[in-house]
Amino acid sequence: MDTLLDNLDVFTKGFGTTLVLFAWSAVFALILGTVVAAMRVAPVPIMRAVGTVYVNTVRNTPLTLVMMFFALGYPQLGLPKLDYVPLAIIALTLYTATYVAETLRSGINTVPLGQAEAARAIGLTFGQSLGQIILPQAIRAVVPPMFNVLIALLKNTTIAAGFSVMEAGAIRAFLSERGEPALVVLLWVAAVFVVLVMVLSLLQRYFEKKWRVA
Amino acid sequence: MSTAPEGRAAGSAPVVSVKGVNKHYGPLHVLKDINLAVGKGEVVVVLGPSGSGKSTMCRTINRLETVDEGEIRVDGELLPQEGKALATLRAEVGMVFQSFNLFANKSILENVTLGPIKVRGLKKAEADALALELLAKVGVANQKDKLPSQLSGGQQQRVAIARALAMRPKVMLFDEPTSALDPEMINEVLDTMISLAREGMTMIVVTHEMGFARKAADRIIFMADGQIVEESTPEEFFTNPQSARAKDFLSKLITH
Ligand SMILES: Nc1ncnc2c1ncn2[C@@H]1O[C@H](COP(=O)(O)OP(=O)(O)OP(=O)(O)O)[C@@H](O)[C@H]1O
Numbered sequence: 056m057d058t059l060l061d062n063l064d065v066f067t068k069g070f071g072t073t074l075v076l077f078a079w080s081a082v083f084a085l086i087l088g089t090v091v092a093a094m095r096v097a098p099v100p101i102m103r104a105v106g107t108v109y110v111n112t113v114r115n116t117p118l119t120l121v122m123m124f125f126a127l128g129y130p131q132l133g134l135p136k137l138d139y140v141p142l143a144i145i146a147l148t149l150y151t152a153t154y155v156a157e158t159l160r161s162g163i164n165t166v167p168l169g170q171a172e173a174a175r176a177i178g179l180t181f182g183q184s185l186g187q188i189i190l191p192q193a194i195r196a197v198v199p200p201m202f203n204v205l206i207a208l209l210k211n212t213t214i215a216a217g218f219s220v221m222e223a224g225a226i227r228a229f230l231s232e233r234g235e236p237a238l239v240v241l242l243w244v245a246a247v248f249v250v251l252v253m254v255l256s257l258l259q260r261y262f263e264k265k266w267r268v269a
Numbered sequence: 270m271s272t273a274p275e276g277r278a279a280g281s282a283p284v285v286s287v288k289g290v291n292k293h294y295g296p297l298h299v300l301k302d303i304n305l306a307v308g309k310g311e312v313v314v315v316l317g318p319s320g321s322g323k324s325t326m327c328r329t330i331n332r333l334e335t336v337d338e339g340e341i342r343v344d345g346e347l348l349p350q351e352g353k354a355l356a357t358l359r360a361e362v363g364m365v366f367q368s369f370n371l372f373a374n375k376s377i378l379e380n381v382t383l384g385p386i387k388v389r390g391l392k393k394a395e396a397d398a399l400a401l402e403l404l405a406k407v408g409v410a411n412q413k414d415k416l417p418s419q420l421s422g423g424q425q426q427r428v429a430i431a432r433a434l435a436m437r438p439k440v441m442l443f444d445e446p447t448s449a450l451d452p453e454m455i456n457e458v459l460d461t462m463i464s465l466a467r468e469g470m471t472m473i474v475v476t477h478e479m480g481f482a483r484k485a486a487d488r489i490i491f492m493a494d495g496q497i498v499e500e501s502t503p504e505e506f507f508t509n510p511q512s513a514r515a516k517d518f519l520s521k522l523i524t525h
């Protein structure tokens with residue numbers, strides 16, 4: 056317990072950053088992933104193609120490489136300078152969005168075709184049928200896998216530690232300098248992650264219950 | 270070509286006009302040179318054996334299926350390509366499906382108001398009033414707050430009819446609207462359709478309900494193997510079919 060309490064400052068700062076990375080990446084990845092999923096089922100062939108290429112390239116690239124591109128490659132592109140935290144958020148977003156998109160698309164595939172046909176038949180546009188009819192039903196069908204994506208994102212934030220971001224994955228390195236035993240520190244970091252994942256699981260259960268009726 | 274019964278389609282331009290339409294599914298020629306004109310207020314019943322292309326023809330009229338060749342007009346306008354203009358035109362064509370296809374995530378009332386609000390730009394209060402009027406007309410107003418899954422098949426199909434009517438369509442397409450229903454619910458849906466026909470709605474109805482065809486049709490279209498084989502009044506069709514295919518079709522019905 057001492058290891059935790061004596062170094063609460065480092066733990067708070069580390070997990071604070073982790074939560075910042077997670078929250079922003081989750082929000083942006085859910086938005087971008089929804090857009091990409093929509094592109095992949097769009098009636099316009101070019102949109103489908105762009106969506107497919109994006110998902111297949113980014114999803115098949117290790118996250119560490121995506122992260123490296125933004126941490127090391129981006130600054131050399133001569134674009135506006137960005138801190139490592141926003142760069143990490145961009146990398147996590149782009150990577151996670153591919154999983155969000157694929158999860159949503161699998162949900163869209165569970166919605167009977169007749170729903171989209173009926174929506175088109177009353178004159179709704181593609182966007183309206185998706186937003187009003189298809190996505191609301193698709194999301195209900197994918198709550199558990201979508202939370203798996205979010206849990207993976209939470210854990211993936213630790214990769215940012217390798218790129219000078221002071222988040223939870225960097226706590227051990229910090230505290231080793233203060234002379235704390237590495238194993239104990241790591242166990243505490245793991246314990247906090249377990250608690251955070253449990254919070255996500257509770258949220259998952261809440262949404263599963265809320266949307267079960269339909 | 271239309272042999273529309275006197276006094277109905279005559280004079281005014283047809284509401285639906287299908288000219289020289291051909292469609293293939295790979296090697297299968299599902300629609301073979303289909304020509305059809307449906308006048309305002311006309312009720313056309315499409316009969317034919319399974320797989321003859323009835324559903325496909327019906328679905329080409331609001332472009333749920335595309336065609337390889339030929340032109341389709343609704344109220345004189347060519348069906349546009351996929352996009353906003355097509356959506357606008359689809360709003361003019363009501364469609365009722367065999368499997369109801371009510372929006373599972375919307376209440377009964379919302380099923381009916383969605384189109385008027387999103388497509389026609391009605392205010393919510395106006396749309397609610399319209400929907401309640403139509404739901405009352407098809408006899409399910411008291412179910413307005415339920416979800417589709419909580420209704421019987423017959424009730425769902427009547428809601429689907431109200432949903433289509435809410436767009437004030439120029440023509441209504443019905444693709445086997447009673448085929449998925451338990452026998453005791455078929456009549457409630459057919460009665461709704463018959464009263465619609467009496468009010469002068471232009472209707473194209475694919476059905477196996479011969480009673481409805483006799484009672485409500487102005488014209489029977491008989492399809493076989495992707496072709497319109499016979500086109501006549503119900504009276505003629507049922508008492509004096511011309512083609513061998515139609516005779517065969519009718520003889521099989523009687524033995525059922
Ligand atoms: N999406 C599709 N791909 C390939 N073939 C299809 C497709 N849809 C229909 N068909 C074929 O086209 C033919 C006509 O089908 P259609 O559904 O129009 O027939 P139908 O007259 O409505 O029959 P039923 O009375 O059984 O509903 C059938 O042979 C069917 O197998």
Ligand SMILES: [Mg+2]
Nearest residue numbers: 323324325445
């Ligand atoms: Mg059919």
